[in-house]
Amino acid sequence: MKNAKIVAVAVGLTMAALPGLAQAQDGEIGYEKGALAYDALMSGDNQAAVEKLESGQLSDPAVMINLGQAYARTGRTGDAAKMFTAAMNSNRSFDLVLADGQVIDSRKAAKIALNNLNERMASR
Incomplete structure (x- = not known):
């Protein structure tokens, strides 16, 4: 079932919040600051992002997507x-907000991230 929650995560191209939302600068709408390791991902501190996200709620699609992004950036492509x-297969899904303001379902965002990862791997 789809929740009304909107969050911002980093998938492939950086995602951020829509203008005018209270936590737009944080990039973590609906989460405590740092819960999605948004700042670490944005600054390229991928190992810090991995450490933060691995200690988070691994059943949350937003956490899974950001952790996948951090893993990909640190060479852990299988993970x-x-x-x-x-x-993609989670029984939970909700909307994510892209940097360009586009709203996308978390399952679709995960699929895009996986496709991007596969394309990067194939081009090696």
Whole structure:
């Protein structure tokens, strides 16, 4: 079932909040600051993002997607694929807000992230 919750995560291209939302600068709408390791991902501190996200709620699609992104950036492509697949197959889904303001379902975002990962791997 789809929740009304809207969150911002980093998937492939950086995602951020829509203008005018209270926590737009944080990039973590509906979450405590740091819960999605948004700042670490944005600054390229991928190992810090991995550490933060691995200690988070691994059943949350937003956490899974960001952890997959952090894994991919640290060369853990197999683990990244597992996270993206888990987010795609999760019984939970909700809307994510892209940097360009586009709203996308978390399952679709995970699928895009997995496709991007596969394309990067195929081009090597």
